[in-house]
Amino acid sequence: MTSKPEIKLSVRNLVEFILRSGDIDSQFMSNSSALEGTRIHQKIQKENKDKGYAPEVSLKYSVDYQGFNFRIEGRADGIITKDELIIVDEIKSTNRPLEIIDENYNETHWAQAKCYAFIYAVQNNILEIDVQLTYYQLETDVIKKFIKHFRQDELKDFFYNLLDQYFIWASFTRDWVVKRDLSIKALDFPFETYRSGQRQLAIATYKTIVEHKKIFIQAPTGIGKTMSTLFPAIKAIAEGHTSKLFYLTAKTIVREVAEEAFSKMKDKGLELKAVTLTAKDKICFQEERLCDPDHCKFAKGHFDRVNDALLDALNHENYFTRPIIESYACKHQICPFEFSLDLTLWSDCVICDYNYVFDPRVYLKRFFSDNTGDYTFLIDEAHNLVDRSRSMFSAELYKKPILELKKLFKDKDPGINKSLNKLNTYMISLRKLADTDQHYTQKSEPKESYPLLLAFIGESEEWLVKNEGSELHEKLLELYFNALTFMRTAEFYDERYITYVENSNGDTKLKLFCLDPSHLLSEAIKRGKAAIFFSATLSPLDYFSEILGGGTDSYKISLPSPFDTNNRQLLIADNISTKYRHREKTYLAIAKCINSVIKQKQGNYIVYFPSYKYMNDVYEVFTERYPAVYTITQSTNMNEDDREIFLNLFRYRNSDGVLGFCVLGGIFSEGVDLKHEGLIGSIIIGVGLPMICFERDIIRDYFNEKNHCGYEYSYLYPGMNKVLQAAGRVIRTETDKGVILVIDERFSEHSYLKLFPREWFPNTRVRNLSELEKGLKDFWENS
Structure with a gap:
């Protein structure tokens, strides 16, 4: 029965x-x-x-x-x-x-x-x-x-x-689950064969879900991480081991890769509902984003129409990408963002940014309020979660907005003015503490600020309720939310935090800074039952497992590259120092190295630099010396259209080739998939160390005290991760051929050599231009 x-x-x-x-x-x-x-x-x-x-x-x-x-x-x-x-x-x-x-x-x-x-x-x-x-x-x-x-x-x-x-909704769920599970059980792996390491990755993912555990996977480019994690996770749904998947990413382009994987499985007969969440500011139909019935026709009567829209969409679609969501939202005259959130309730997989699961300010409380869901988290490009989580779990306040609002409310509201005056006086006292070297730190939380902030929050709420539409409303609302975030973050404060004050750019900042996000990430993971952390550059695995809250019972695996090392040439130019104090002397030498690489074979190349200034300085020297080369540079304010134009030059301009100048750790150094002739070489300048700064130094000091690995955790590992990501742009398929040149004397030091992944061997050391050109010529002639 x-x-x-x-x-x-x-x-x-x-x-x-x-x-x-x-x-x-x-x-x-x-x-x-x-x-x-x-x-x-x-x-x-x-x-x-x-x-x-x-x-x-x-x-x-x-x-x-x-x-x-x-x-x-x-x-x-x-x-x-x-x-x-x-x-x-x-x-x-x-x-x-x-x-x-x-x-x-x-x-x-x-x-x-x-x-x-x-x-x-x-x-x-x-x-x-x-x-x-x-x-x-x-x-x-x-x-x-x-x-x-x-x-x-x-x-x-x-x-x-x-x-x-x-x-009607229960009936839909019953019928859908039967249809979905039958299709999953009949689904074969969507490719004819598994690549090297791909089956091992799929088995490890399935085992982790069944056992409700965590796993950290370093899987080099080419294994097919997205399919190798999604496929077994989907199989686990039909077997009753998990009820819903959350595919978490840091970048839009990676979410598109997940959508492509679902498209491939759909072609093989998969019936599964997946929704991609787009940020509210991006998907909103209105130029002026005011979510109220007087300003937005999609807000007016939204809840009268949204359930009909859900039934319509659910009965006709399985994959709710942004265009699909927008089309149904237009058809039913409803808010596309709120509609997408409702679709998550009826979808088997939610593709979204990390913050929908991890950020205490915006995580999806409809799923995670009681930590009882048997959900699986597939965390792509997991190396990005380290800094993202530090940001999610930190909070800061600035003095300047407090003073500006105090002046504006002097004759408007005595209660708000009084609370702001006390906050401003407090910030002045902090500014004095940081006068000596522009910084002041303490391990204890700034409890004296809490009653001041709570008083301001209370006074602001009363005014904000009664003065909707006032010209001061938006300014007060921004500070109100900042104060609220600060107080909510204070609830997490423990020995993994530090309080610091910074005087810079004519302002004073008070920050609750999360140095070690491992505990809060571990608690957030409990919102589901299993978590799969994976990346091409999750090395060292022990470091990432610790900092991302893995615990001693987590699994860890590192897989070899499936690609033939004969298809790429890795060259190490350790005769040039790119340390900050030496950079001005290297511009011409680096320009010559770049030219030596691109003249051996016509095609598309990208040079990655540790900073925009270094990039622009070398670009100026290079273009003056080699004006015939077609070049393009990354800029600091590129929007989505600009990024697409940039990438399309590599996809479609093949006659003369294009040379891109980009920054390490930027939008073009990871998550970019330029297959075949789209990119035949990466030139990486420097070891990618984050800029020496106050925050990085206090992270270093914290981990020195904790495990004597402060420099590694704060600078070395994050820097090398950027290098590995940039290098991974070159070989994307079994047939790709390309060169990787890394330039810095430190690449020959033991501390860096031990971080080289298996696929970086063998490699060739080049000490001058003639050795570089010979290594390149030999590679291309034999390819």
Whole structure:
């Protein structure tokens, strides 16, 4: 006998999905719920603890209904026993004036409380029960309550009416899962054969998912990392080992690679729904991005139309790329960004940026609020997550915006002016602490700033609610969110953080700086059940496993390149020092090296530099000496169109060849796939060390104290990673042939040689131009 399909839902998600209606409205609402919500609940619950008040009561209800096993769960804020009456209490904090809140203020608030009351009544065999809504006004601390009396049969009718409305979605899910799983089980690997290392990678990925573990994989370019992780992960869905995949990347171009992999599997018969999330600013239809019904027709009535749009899209599409999302959003006149977020609920794979899983400010709470999902995280280009996570878990405040707003609010609002004045005075005291060498650090958190920021947040919320549309609204809102982020980050502060003050560019910065993101990343990974970290340059593996929160029980594998080393020539010019103090003397020597490379074989090349200044200085010398060479340079302010124009020169200009000048670690040094004749050579100037700076130095000092590897963790490993990424642009397929020239005396030192991957052997050391030209000539003549 076939078991009934199970539908697991929270009360809140059921109610909000079925009953939502009306407009998207960006009118300011308090965003400090993370700071205030728990406090308000605990305050009310504590005040009533001696009055028969049971707080935070977990409720679960399972029922076989219309061919499904529904499992509905939730948590009532309070159950009150009073004079033989039972009252289910639902607490809502608000910035709205209580005068405008009546008992019909919000249908979903009542619906949520009524569902809790029904479950509690059934479980405790109660025929009649009261439901209470408790509204807490955050500015005034005034409470307003509404109470209604219900019979159990009334609540039952209401609850089952919600299930009836959800039936179409439950039926869709049931039918889709059957169709999806049949296609997955019938799916063969989409290529005729596995490349060398590809099967091993796929097996390791599947094993990690089944065992709910973490794995760190260094897999060189060419193995086919995207397919080798997606394919086994998809197989694991049909086997019941995971319910949803999150394919996480740092760059748009890498997300496109994942979309291509799904397209290949679709051609082989795969039925699977995948959605790609695009940043709100990029996908918004409006030039002026105001999400409210007065300024945006897509916001007006969005929730009245969005469920119809979902059904339409889900019944006709499987792969929700940006163009598909935009077309359905236009058709149904809804917000494309909010629509894409809703599509994640019904998709088997979500392709998105790291921040949707890891960033505490914006992660997808619809999935990760309770850490109970059996999700799998596929983390591509995982080397990028180190610095990204440090940024996600850090926060900073600047003095200048505080002073500017203080002046603007002097005669506008005494409360805000007073709070800003105190903050400004505090920042002045910090500026004095950093006067000696422009920096001041302390291991302890700046607790004296917290009450000042909380006071400012409270004063700002009241003004922002009442002054929507004011010319000062946007400026105050920006500082408000910065202060809120600072306070939320403070909740994570521990021995892995440092507080520092910096005086620079006429301003003073206070920063909570996350030196070691390993713990917070490890906690974030618990939002799922398995995590696959992979990159072509995840070396040393022990370093990345530690810094990305792997733990002692994580798996680690390093795979060899599948490509024939005879197809590439790796040359090491260790006769030139590119250290900062020597750079001005190297311009002509490097220009000659570049010319020696490109004159041996006509084609497309890219030269990578450690900084824009170094790149521009050498470019000037090179173009003056070799004006006939077609060149193009990377600039600091390139948008997506500019980047595409740049890359298309390599894809389509083949007659004379093109020489690109780019920066290491930039947009063209990783994630760029120029196959075949698109790129036949990379010339890498320097060892890629991050610029010596205050933050890098305090990271160094922290890890020196922790494990005596401060220089390696702060400078050496991140630098070499950039070099390896740039070198990986050349050989992209089995038939590609190309040259890699690295220029710096340090490449012959033991500390660097031991970081060379297996595919960098054999290599050839060249000490002058004649040896360089001979090595190149021999390679191209024998290729």
